[in-house]
Amino acid sequence: MICSFLFTVLAAIIAYKIIFFLLEWRKKIEICKNMPSIGPRHWLWGHLNMFSSTAERAKLERKMLERTGAKIFVTWLGPFSPLISVCHPDTAKLLFKSSEPKSVFKPPGVYYFIKSWLGMGLLLSYDKNWERNRRLLTPAFHFDILKPYVKIYNSVADTFLKNIHQNLDSNNNVELYSLVSLATLDTMLRCAFSYEGGVQTHRSHPYAVAVKRLATLARQRHFNPLLHSEWMYSLSKSGREWKNLTDYVHKFAEEIITSRQKSLKEDPQQLDKRYLDFLDILITAKGNDGSVLSDEEIRAEVDTFLFEGHDTTASAISWAAYYLGKHPEEQQKVYEEVKNITNCEDNFTWENINNCPRLALFLKEAMRQSSSVPIIARQLTKPFEFDGFEIPAGMAVDIWIYHINNHPNVWPDNEVFRPERFLDSEVKERDPYAYVPFSAGPRNCIGQKFAQDEEKVIMARLLLRYKISLVPDFEYVPEFALVMRAENGIKLHIEERK
Numbered sequence: 001m002i003c004s005f006l007f008t009v010l011a012a013i014i015a016y017k018i019i020f021f022l023l024e025w026r027k028k029i030e031i032c033k034n035m036p037s038i039g040p041r042h043w044l045w046g047h048l049n050m051f052s053s054t055a056e057r058a059k060l061e062r063k064m065l066e067r068t069g070a071k072i073f074v075t076w077l078g079p080f081s082p083l084i085s086v087c088h089p090d091t092a093k094l095l096f097k098s099s100e101p102k103s104v105f106k107p108p109g110v111y112y113f114i115k116s117w118l119g120m121g122l123l124l125s126y127d128k129n130w131e132r133n134r135r136l137l138t139p140a141f142h143f144d145i146l147k148p149y150v151k152i153y154n155s156v157a158d159t160f161l162k163n164i165h166q167n168l169d170s171n172n173n174v175e176l177y178s179l180v181s182l183a184t185l186d187t188m189l190r191c192a193f194s195y196e197g198g199v200q201t202h203r204s205h206p207y208a209v210a211v212k213r214l215a216t217l218a219r220q221r222h223f224n225p226l227l228h229s230e231w232m233y234s235l236s237k238s239g240r241e242w243k244n245l246t247d248y249v250h251k252f253a254e255e256i257i258t259s260r261q262k263s264l265k266e267d268p269q270q271l272d273k274r275y276l277d278f279l280d281i282l283i284t285a286k287g288n289d290g291s292v293l294s295d296e297e298i299r300a301e302v303d304t305f306l307f308e309g310h311d312t313t314a315s316a317i318s319w320a321a322y323y324l325g326k327h328p329e330e331q332q333k334v335y336e337e338v339k340n341i342t343n344c345e346d347n348f349t350w351e352n353i354n355n356c357p358r359l360a361l362f363l364k365e366a367m368r369q370s371s372s373v374p375i376i377a378r379q380l381t382k383p384f385e386f387d388g389f390e391i392p393a394g395m396a397v398d399i400w401i402y403h404i405n406n407h408p409n410v411w412p413d414n415e416v417f418r419p420e421r422f423l424d425s426e427v428k429e430r431d432p433y434a435y436v437p438f439s440a441g442p443r444n445c446i447g448q449k450f451a452q453d454e455e456k457v458i459m460a461r462l463l464l465r466y467k468i469s470l471v472p473d474f475e476y477v478p479e480f481a482l483v484m485r486a487e488n489g490i491k492l493h494i495e496e497r498k
C-alpha cells in the first residue's frame with residue numbers, strides 16, 4: 001500500500017517535471033522562432049553540426065551579419081538549448097547599462113562553467129558583494145599605483161626580449177603567444193601580488209599551462225549539452241581533469257596569499273604607503289562592521305585577477321604583434337614614432353606611454369579586429385526587448401564583443417585594418433557602444449588602464465629591438481573562447497634591428 005502510494009507520488013513528480021520541461025522548451029522555440037541564425041536548426045544537433053571550431057562558427061555568424069544586419073541572433077546547442085546573442089551597439093547597450101548579473105546560475109550561461117574555477121570574485125559576483133569588492137579594489141588601479149609599475153613592465157620586457165632571442169628556430173621564427181603569456185603572468189604576479197616567482201625563466205609555467213587547458217575544457221563543455229549536468233561532468237574524463245586543474249590553480253593562489261601574509265607579518269611597515277596594492281588591500285580589508293574578507297573571498301579575487309589580468313593582455317599583445325607582421329607599412333609608422341620618442345633607449349617611460357598616438361591607434365584597431373575578450377554574458381532577471389524580440393527573465397544572453405567591434409552596419413569596410421578609425425574626428429561620429437573591447441557601463445574592465453600601459457611598453461620594446469613579419473604558410477587561426485587565443489599559437493619571423 002505504502003509502496004504503491006510512493007510510486008504514484010514519484011510518477012506524478014516525474015510527469016510534472018517532464019511537462020514543465022516540455023512547456024519551457026516550447027516557450028523557448030516560440031521566443032527564437034523568427035530570430036536570425038546561421039542556418040536552419042537541425043532537430044537533434046541544433047546548429048552544432050554546422051561548425052567544428054569556434055573560428056568556423058564566428059565566420060558563419062559574420063556572413064549572416066553581412067547578409068541580414070542582425071542585431072540579435074540565436075545558436076541552438078542541441079535540441080533544447082538556445083543561446084541568444086546580442087551583437088550590435090543598439091541591443092548590447094541595454095545590457096551594458098543595466099546591472100543584470102553574470103550568467104553564472106545555470107547552463108548554457110557561459111560563466112556557469114567557470115564558477116568552480118574563479119569563484120565569486122569581481123568578475124562573476126553580483127549585487128552587494130560585487131559593489132563592496134569593486135569599491136574596495138578600485139584604489140588599486142589609482143594613477144599613483146599604476147605609475148611605478150612602468151618599471152616592472154620594462155623589466156618584464158627585458159626578459160621577454162631575451163626569451164624571444166633564445167627561442168628562435170633556425171629560420172629565425174618564434175612562437176610568440178606562449179612567451180607573451182609568461183611575460184604577462186610575470187607582470188601580474190609582480191605588480192598586483194608582490195610575488196617574484198621568476199616565471200619567465202621557464203619555457204612554460206604550469207599555471208599558464210593549466211589556465212590554457214581550463215579555458216579549453218570550459219569551452220568544450222559549453223558546446224556539449226551532454227556535459228552540462230554537474231553529475232555527468234564529474235563522472236567524465238574531462239570533468240576529472242577539470243577538478244585536478246582547479247585544485248592546482250587554487251593551491252597556486254593560496255601560496256601567493258600565504259607568502260604575502262607572512263611577509264606582512266614580518267615587516268608590517270610595508271603597509272605604510274598611501275595606496276596599497278591589490279593583494280594588500282584584500283588581506284587588510286575591513287568592512288564597516290570591522291569584518292575582514294573570508295579566505296575563500298580573498299582566493300576568489302586572486303584567482304580572478306590572475307586569470308583576467310594575464311590571459312587577456314597576452315591575447316591583446318600577441319594579436320597586435322601579428323598585425324605588425326601583417327601590415328608592414330603600419331609597423332614602420334609605429335616604429336618611427338617609438339624610435340623618435342625614446343631616442344632608441346631601451347626603456348619606455350610613463351611620459352612615453354602617454355605620448356605615443358600612432359601606437360595607441362594601432363593597438364585600438366588590433367583589438368577591434370581581434371577582440372581579446374570576444375564574448376561576455378548576462379542572466380536576465382527581468383524581461384528585455386532587443387530589436388523587437390521579447391526575451392523573458394531567467395534566460396542567459398551572450399554579448400558578442402567581437403561582432404559588435406566588427407558589425408558591418410557600424411564599421412564600413414570592417415575587414416580593412418585602418419587605425420585612423422580611432423582619430424577623434426571619426427570616434428565622435430560613432431555610437432559610444434560601437435567599440436567595447438573592455439566592455440562598458442558599471443561592469444566595465446577595472447584593469448583597462450593597467451592593460452593598456454603594459455601593452456604599450458611591451459609592444460614598443462618589441463618594435464625597438466625587432467622587425468616582425470608573418471611566417472608564410474603558417475595558419476593563424478583565432479579561437480573564440482573566454483579569451484581570444486590562437487589555435488596553433490602565433491609564429492612570427494623576427495629580425496634584429498641594427
Ligand code: HEM
Binds near residue numbers: 305312401448
Ligand atoms: C587587454 C586586456 C583586457 C581586456 C580586453 C579585458 C576585457 C574585459 C571585459 C570585456 C570585461 C567585462 C567582463 C564581463 O562583463 O563579463 C572585463 C572585466 C574585468 N576585468 Fe578585464 N580585460 C583586460 C585586462 C584586465 C586586467 C589587466 C585586469 C586586472 C588587472 C582585468 C580585470 C578585470 C576584472 C576584475 C573584471 C571584472 C570587473 C567587474 O565586473 O567589476 N582585466 N575585462
